[in-house]
Amino acid sequence: MSVEQPLWHALTGYRLLAVGYAITVYVWALDHFRHPVPGAVYLGVLTVWTLATLSRVSSARRCTKSFLAVDIALGVVGILLSVYVDAAGAVNPTIPTIWVAGPVLAFSLKGGWRWGGAASVLVGIANILEQGEVTRPTLHNVLLVCVASVGIGYVVEVVRASERTLAQALQIEAATRERERLARDIHDSVLQVLAMVQRRGTALGGEAAELGRMAGEQEVALRTLVSSGLVPAQGSPPGREQDEPLAAGAARGGSGGGGRRIRPSVKRRPGRGGGTGGSGTGGTGAGGVTGGPECDLRPLLSRHAGAGVTFVEPGAPVPLPEPAARELAAAVSAALDNVRHHAKAPAGGPAHAWISLEDEPDAVLVTVRDDGPGLPEGRLADAEAEGRLGVALSIRGRMRELGGSAELVSVPGQGTEVELRLPKRAAGGSAES
Template sequence: MADTPTATAPNVSVEAPLWRALVGYRLLTTAYATGVFLYHHDTYGRPLVGVVYLAVLVCWTLATLRHVSSAERCTPVFLGCDFSLGVGGILLTPVADTTGAVNPSLPTIWVAGPVLALAIKHGWRWAAGASLVVGAANVLEEGGLTRDTVHNVLLVTVASIGIGYVVEVARASEHTLAEALKVEAATRERERLARDIHDNVLQVLAMVQRRGTEIGGGAAEIGRLAGEQEVALRSLVSTGPTAADAARDVAGSEYGSGAGAGGEVTRDLAELLAARAGTAVTFAGPGSPVAMPERAARMTDAAVAAALDNVRQHAGESASAWILLEDEPDAVLVTVRDDGPGVAAGRLAAAEREGRMGVSLSIVGRLHEVGGTAEVVSIPGQGTEVELRVPK
């Protein structure tokens, strides 16, 4: 029964491409570390140490690809083991390369993979700490600071901190967007409910108050209570939601279920508006059907009904109204005109400030929901004209 589509946060996280890239990085660097070892295997003093380590590295990498496919699967236990394997390979290098003839460590650039995983999972602070540990391991393996060691450590540190910072900013942006969409959804649902309340409940309460005052006696007390409830209800529907209200309203409302009409189903607006014609209402439109998306047609028809209700309420039962439907090339134009006394300048804005949301919600709000516009032109003594324009 909802009139508006659900506003939801995007389901695809900015982190997903980073995790996919990390999977590819681990595979490529594993192949690279294996290739470097095979190329220099005759140079190692204890090549068997390198063979055992790289066999473990290859098996570990292939067996844990699933763990680096998402943040949920990249558990702290896995990160600890992964990082330990990389740092352990660096410290094990002097045992395999007893002469120090081979420059790269056994895991080579594979060791940056665990650091990047920490950056994506926990942010730049963890990445910075892990980079410093890797750097200290490289210094111990080399026996001191060298130009290559400094370059490698800086490269890993800058890359991991940069990625970690970008991920943190992206997460904050996604959270802000989700909260904003919740507020927007709750606001639009509150406006929809306010329109329905205005079209039905508030008008009934106003009529009870008016008739009770006219009758007098016990009915006057009922009218007074109805008037108090009308004021309280107008205040409620004209109050915007807070962020906390938004989350609660969206979670419990029918609007949050995503129900709504799609653009594939069409409705003849001329047929809907023609049904509004009567003794005091004249309809004029094209001879052919005016097909519109069903939701847009229903919202436009409801806005016209609200305009006619305003004519009856403010211009009186004897006032006449005319509905003109025009099917233009780029839009559908509906004009509702009456011969009532008109509205004084500034009265509509004052009514909205007082909580009387008939025009702003029941007419302008409905057209805004379907991407249209509504304009009210009134000259005291010359009637009121409401122009509704819905783009195709």
């Protein structure tokens, strides 16, 4: 409901009370009027008009310009008719009394402070003509109506501008979320295939090298498209897979060269590696992939266990709504994919990765770390500027839509750690610890 709608409801109630007050005042002073019949007829018409047009003052759309013109004309006629009905000036209020403020307020709600100011001036002129001179009470009443109408009109204009801004912001947010989702899917599929074709084609040579070169050019163009037109920095190899290395292995919360290295006591499970995407950092956001049937998160993560990946899990199932569990598993796949492509162990071979799954009372925590070389300072920002959006999309975007968070801590020479935290309430509140 519009923020201004309660003002229209209040105006409807005001008009009913005002017409009742006008009738009461007229009947109370009936013996003092010189020509009471015309005044009674006018109040009858005013009452019928007020009751018949209640729907007209229920919203700005129904309150048309023609209605406003007739409405304020009826009020002005009542003010001027008071000169004839109360010729002796025995009764101070005009026949419509405070009812005339209703049309003025309707002008303010419909057209803003300028319309309200113009309507209040018109009513003020009619009051001065009815009195025959500018008196202090008359001027006081005119100014009160003018200030009230201008103030309410200004508030209405501010409210409408705020509503338009909010509507535009919501549209932009929805479009941005959808664009991030599409860009993430492209990043996790098409870009990876193009990068693989470029790399393998270069290695094979001949016609395959030309095909690889074309695939690399398309990868750069597509990355530029999904990153809102950012041009990759000069010197960046077009076929470089992923966005930035995930050289995980630092202890959670560590920083700098003095970070403490932690190796969990884990059991190895057979399985297959896999997954696509990139590594990431992130923050919290509104959950967008929640609800649905529950599934155990452990099998989705255990498939990554193998010669180069160690998976440690709790002994009990970790239930999550299936959409949230799959998105969380995809974020873990993104982190592992970067480990395979970029992280190298100190001895020169592929880095070893560890996945730790913890079922906390109020959240599910997944930690991915390896024994790679770590991330140089500023590497994440550079990767995003180059259009390599694994951090922004494959992990951070997923966790933001889930209502969780992604935190990356890197220790040069000792590795990096990605911590994915998904509150159970954000995931649907169905997981039990």
